[in-house]
Amino acid sequence: MENALPLFLVMSPFLGLALMIIFSGKAAPMAAPESLYEKLGGEAAVNAAVDIFYRKVLKDDRIKHFFANTDMTRQAAKQKAFLTMAFGGPSNYTGADMRKGHAHLVAQGLNDAHFDAVMEHLGSTLKELNVPGDLIAQCAAIAESTRKDVLGK
Secondary structure, eight states, X not given: OTTSOOXXXXXHHHHHHHHHHHHTOOOOOOOOOOOHHHHHTHHHXXXXXXXXXXXXXXXXXXXXXXXXXXXXXXXXXXXXHHHHXXXXXXXXXXXXXXXXXXXXXXXXXXXXXXXXXXXXXXXXXXXXTTOOXXXXXXXXXXXXXXXXHHTTO
16 A cells, blocks of 8 residues: 555545635525515416416495496506516516505595405405415505505605
8 A cells, every 4th residue: 555645635526625615704695585475476377376366456436436447457467466476476567656656546535445445355356266365465565565656644
């Protein structure tokens, strides 16, 4: 064994690599936490929820009059883009901010009772789609955070 290379010379390429990793100060990349949008099921889930939601809204005598002169295809597309962004998905929303976008409805009498009806339909839609309660609560909290702006308060 006199001709054998010392062990540290054989292991040095591996040792060098290990030392570079240890002293580089960079940890292995970690996966980003899953967004609410992803937890809900992404684009297909948001699309299904918005479609069901507006079917409910348009049957509700408390609020359907606010949509009497609305292009519902365009409205649904805007809502899908907004919710996708609000739930942490790709941001393609180009609509007005909540205050400006709802000012004409506030002028027509939009109030907390109407907002509550919308929240009711959001919750029942998500339940109908078997969304877990904790995710429904997160969606409701995001929607609720818009109340003051939607109602112009």
